[in-house]
Amino acid sequence: MSDKILLSAENISKSFNHIKALQKVTIKAFEGKITAVIGDNGSGKSTFIKILSGSLEPDEGIIKIGTNSYHRLSVAQAINAGIRTVYQDLSLDNFKNSVENIFLGDEITRCGFLDRKAMRVEAAALLEEIKVRIPDLSEPVRNLSGGQRQGLAIARALRRPAKLLLLDEPTAAMGIQESAKTMEMLGMLKRKGIAQLIVSHNMEQVFDIADHIYVMRSGEVLVDTAVSDTSPEELRELILRREDERIF
Amino acid sequence: MKGYFDISAKRLKYMGDKMEKILGYIKKEFSSPVLLICFCLMISVFLSISTESFYSLKNVVNILEANSYRMILAVGMMCIITSGAIDLSVGSILSFSAICTAISLKAELPIALCILLGLLSGTVMGVINGVLVYATRINPLIITLATSYMYRGLSLMVTEGIPVTKLPESFREIGCGDIFGMESGVTAAFVIIIAMIPVFFFMKWGSYIASLGGNPEALKRCGVKTWKYRISVFALMGFLASVSGIIVSARLNSAEANAGLNMEMDAICAVIMGGTALHGGKGSLFGTVIAVFLMGLIRNGLTIMSVSSYYQQFITGAMLLCAVVIAELRERRARIG
Numbered sequence: 001m002s003d004k005i006l007l008s009a010e011n012i013s014k015s016f017n018h019i020k021a022l023q024k025v026t027i028k029a030f031e032g033k034i035t036a037v038i039g040d041n042g043s044g045k046s047t048f049i050k051i052l053s054g055s056l057e058p059d060e061g062i063i064k065i066g067t068n069s070y071h072r073l074s075v076a077q078a079i080n081a082g083i084r085t086v087y088q089d090l091s092l093d094n095f096k097n098s099v100e101n102i103f104l105g106d107e108i109t110r111c112g113f114l115d116r117k118a119m120r121v122e123a124a125a126l127l128e129e130i131k132v133r134i135p136d137l138s139e140p141v142r143n144l145s146g147g148q149r150q151g152l153a154i155a156r157a158l159r160r161p162a163k164l165l166l167l168d169e170p171t172a173a174m175g176i177q178e179s180a181k182t183m184e185m186l187g188m189l190k191r192k193g194i195a196q197l198i199v200s201h202n203m204e205q206v207f208d209i210a211d212h213i214y215v216m217r218s219g220e221v222l223v224d225t226a227v228s229d230t231s232p233e234e235l236r237e238l239i240l241r242r243e244d245e246r247i248f
Numbered sequence: 249m250k251g252y253f254d255i256s257a258k259r260l261k262y263m264g265d266k267m268e269k270i271l272g273y274i275k276k277e278f279s280s281p282v283l284l285i286c287f288c289l290m291i292s293v294f295l296s297i298s299t300e301s302f303y304s305l306k307n308v309v310n311i312l313e314a315n316s317y318r319m320i321l322a323v324g325m326m327c328i329i330t331s332g333a334i335d336l337s338v339g340s341i342l343s344f345s346a347i348c349t350a351i352s353l354k355a356e357l358p359i360a361l362c363i364l365l366g367l368l369s370g371t372v373m374g375v376i377n378g379v380l381v382y383a384t385r386i387n388p389l390i391i392t393l394a395t396s397y398m399y400r401g402l403s404l405m406v407t408e409g410i411p412v413t414k415l416p417e418s419f420r421e422i423g424c425g426d427i428f429g430m431e432s433g434v435t436a437a438f439v440i441i442i443a444m445i446p447v448f449f450f451m452k453w454g455s456y457i458a459s460l461g462g463n464p465e466a467l468k469r470c471g472v473k474t475w476k477y478r479i480s481v482f483a484l485m486g487f488l489a490s491v492s493g494i495i496v497s498a499r500l501n502s503a504e505a506n507a508g509l510n511m512e513m514d515a516i517c518a519v520i521m522g523g524t525a526l527h528g529g530k531g532s533l534f535g536t537v538i539a540v541f542l543m544g545l546i547r548n549g550l551t552i553m554s555v556s557s558y559y560q561q562f563i564t565g566a567m568l569l570c571a572v573v574i575a576e577l578r579e580r581r582a583r584i585g
Contacts (some may be wrong), residue, residue, distance in 0.1 A: 055469060076471045093459045095529035098439035104459065105470025113450045156470075 003030035003211075005064075006164055006195050007052070007083070012061035014047055014219075021047040022058070022219045027197075028212075029164055034186070034196045036206035039216035045199040046088060048216075049168045050195070053085035054078035065163075082163030088172055090153040094142035098134050099123040101141050102156045126155050130185060147178035154185065158194070165189065165196045171205060183209060203232050215239060276319035280523025280535040283426075288542050303551055304339045311529055315544035317342075317492035317499075318514055319537060320440055322522075324488035325515035326536040327448070327494055331481045332461030332528025333388035337377060338489040339508035340399035340514060345370035345490030347403050350412035350503035359419055367490045373399055374486015378479030396512075403505035411504035415497065423498025433495040440488065441537055448533055459480055461528020518570040526575040543567070 010140040014022040031034045039045050052063065052076035063070045064082045078085070092101050099116070102123045104234040120137060127134060132151030134144065141149060149169060157165055170186065171179035181232045186196060186209045187209050200206050206213070207227060215223035215235060223230075223238055268352030296303040319340055328335045353359070377395055381388045425432040448454035456477045459467040468474050492511075497503040520526060521542070522535030543564065550560050 053469070075469060079471050085469070087469065089465075093462035093466050093467045093529070094463040095458060095525070096455075100455065105467065107452055107455065107470045109452065113446065114452065114455065245404065 003033055006031045006066075007197070008064040009048070009052060010059045010062050010064070012051060012063075014044075014051060014056065014058050017082070018160070020219050021052075024061070025216070025219070025221055027214050027221065027224075029197045030212065031195055031209040032190070032193045033200060033213045034190050034206075034209050035214070036210035037197065037199045037216060038201060038203055040201060042218075043216040044219040045201075045216055046168055047219075049085065049087075049166050049197075049199050051085060051165055052078070053087075067100050075196055079160075082161065082165070082166045083166060084137055084160075084162040085159035085166040086150075086153045086157050086168065086170060088168040090143050090149055092149060092153060095140055097140055098127075098144070098152055099139045100127065101152055102159060104115060104156065106159065122159075126159060127151070130155055130158065130188070132185075145178070146174045147181050150174070150178070150182050151185065153191075154242065158189070162194060165194055167196060167198045170198060171200070171202065179205070203235065267460060273470045280521075280532055281538050284521065284538040284542050288538065288545055291542070291545055291549060294554065295545075297548075299552045302549065307548065307552075308382075311463045311489060311541070311544045312434045314332075314548070315540055316431065316437040316497045318511070318518070318544070319437040319540045320488050320492045320495070321511055321515040322518040322536050322540045323437075323440055323444055323533065324485040325512070326522065326524055326531050326533060327444075327457055328388075328483050328485050329516070329519050329524050329526075330461050330528055330531030331457045331478070332464065333381060333478075333481070334392065335377060335482065335485050336389065336392040336512050337373070337396035337399055338485060339511040340396040340403065341370050341373045341489040342493035342496065342508035342511060343503070343505055344373065344399050344403045344406075344493070345578070346493035346497035346503035346507055347407055347412060347505065349494050350415055350460070350497055351406065351418055353415050354412060359416070359422075362419070363422075363494055366494050367487060369491065370490020371483050371487045374483040375479055377486065378482030381482065382475050382478045386409065398474045400505065407503075407505050409505060411502045412501040415501050415503075419498055421499050423495055423500075431499065433499065436491060436495060440491070441533070444533060448531065453477070453480070456529060458529055462527065462530070488535050513568065514540075514543065514564065517571060520575050521571040523575075526572065526579055 007026050008026075009028075010026045012022050012025045013020070014045075025044070025048060026047070027035070027037060037045050037048065047056065051058045052073070054073040054077060057072045061071075061226075063073055065083070068081065070077065093104060096104070099120050102203050103119050108118045109120070110118075123137060130151065132148065132155060134148050141152060144152070154165075167186070171182050174182065184204060186198070190196065190209065197246070198206055198210065211228050212226050213223070213230070213235070215238075217239070223235060270454070292302075301307060321342070325335065325338065345366040348369040349362050352362035352365050357365075373395070377388075377392055380386075380391045380395070384391065422432055428434045443567040450459075456467060456472060460474060460477055464474055489508075493503075493508065496507060521538050521539040522537070523532035524530065524536065546563065546567075547560055550563065
């Protein structure tokens with residue numbers, strides 16, 4: 001792959017007591033492209049995302065973003081480096097409304113006071129831009145649908161210029177219609193040139209929009225391939241063969 | 249003519265929609281305070297009819313004066329509960345800071361310095377609570393229960409169980425001083441409530457405190473240093489407890505280790521009755537203030553009606569139970585909604 005590397009996580013390992021969640025995982029994300037990390041539950045995908053977003057500290061390995069290298073990324077460092085994360089649980093404050101959630105941790109203030117009017121205008125424009133429809137922005141987010149909540153979490157991630165958008169299971173716990181809308185939104189972001197690293201267990205879904213795929217199993221990268229060089233059937237066969245080799 | 253009626257109908261619809269929005273907002277944000285005000289009015293009418301001495305300005309002032317320090321404690325507790333925590337050590341902090349101030353006064357230090365020492369001791373105790381809660385990740389209920397015993401023990405160790413009395417006249421004036429015909433404790437409570445309005449509703453601090461109760465992990469993932477806010481909310485509680493302690497000791501002209509016993513329960517009761525979410529995430533400053541007044545009103549009414557103080561304690565407990573059950577049901581309904 002001749003694309004420009006945006007982020008490179010090399011030889012990342014992480015253990016929780018005696019459980020090895022990640023073992024020397026090397027994954028790269030490319031400018032303007034969608035990289036997908038797929039695997040079953042417990043394969044280490046979410047642990048990997050948490051390390052890249054600064055929520056978890058790796059035991060080993062190095063993360064390179066542009067010219068900077070990090071042995072351990074803090075949340076603030078990740079944000080400053082342009083990494084925005086949409087977590088599987090969406091990390092929304094259910095008591096707060098859409099505007100407050102979009103600006104959580106990065107509120108607009110005037111003389112030390114929250115500038116709610118400015119935040120409301122900016123939030124409405126942002127949601128309009130990424131085509132997320134929320135009729136009442138003052139409604140607490142716990143009353144919103146799954147798709148609206150997902151859109152809100154993505155809007156928050158994109159509020160400041162993002163180099164790379166990390167998405168942990170963006171369609172988990174969503175209906176067919178909402179999943180399709182979310183995937184459509186991610187496709188639109190790709191066309192806008194926003195690089196994405198999507199973690200999912202749904203191979204068919206990511207095949208439609210991803211450029212590069214990593215397959216993980218038991219904390220290791222099994223397959224590293226461009227989407228154009230493979231097919232879902234081939235990957236499935238490869239995974240099953242590896243699984244057979246592991247068992248027998 | 250037809251056009252005129254068309255415009256009127258449009259305007260009526262607009263006004264109707266606006267009114268519906270305003271009523272919806274009041275229902276959403278102020279349902280508890282409005283309900284409490286109704287309760288206050290009902291009780292006031294009942295007591296005015298059934299007793300002779302209730303219906304007087306002097307009695308209203310008396311209720312405010314007797315509950316000013318409870319008001320201050322409840323405001324702090326409202327912040328704590330909004331942040332998803334609880335503080336059972338406020339009574340002990342109140343007692344210790346009052347003792348600190350009283351001992352300093354006995355040592356003939358300047359009054360301002362004595363008050364400052366009292367405030368500092370309370371704030372430090374609050375910071376200790378906050379640090380312990382944040383660092384250990386143990387339920388704040390357990391941590392502050394332990395520290396409440398420790399702080400109370402410190403008060404007993406320092407005073408050997410003997411009240412510190414006969415404080416200087418100039419200090420007593422702080423507690424009994426007359427501002428607008430009311431004790432200075434009422435003014436202090438009023439100033440604190442007014443100061444809390446912008447901090448709690450219009451500044452980042454208030455928003456983050458609520459998020460600490462709503463979803464602390466989300467706040468952390470947004471790059472906010474949650475430890476600062478966790479510790480600061482306990483520090484504020486400690487500070488307000490020490491303000492209450494100073495007011496109480498100045499009012500009673502003494503400071504003792506057993507002062508402030510069970511005051512945390514009164515504060516918690518008022519906060520929950522006021523409409524603050526039981527598990528944090530949403531606070532109600534106005535509801536809390538009105539709930540403290542309502543509790544004071546009930547206490548005052550029972551005293552006027554010569555009801556034994558034992559019954560008063562039972563009634564406070566029953567009110568707390570009702571408030572907790574109603575709050576839990578309300579939260580469950582909101583979650584389902």
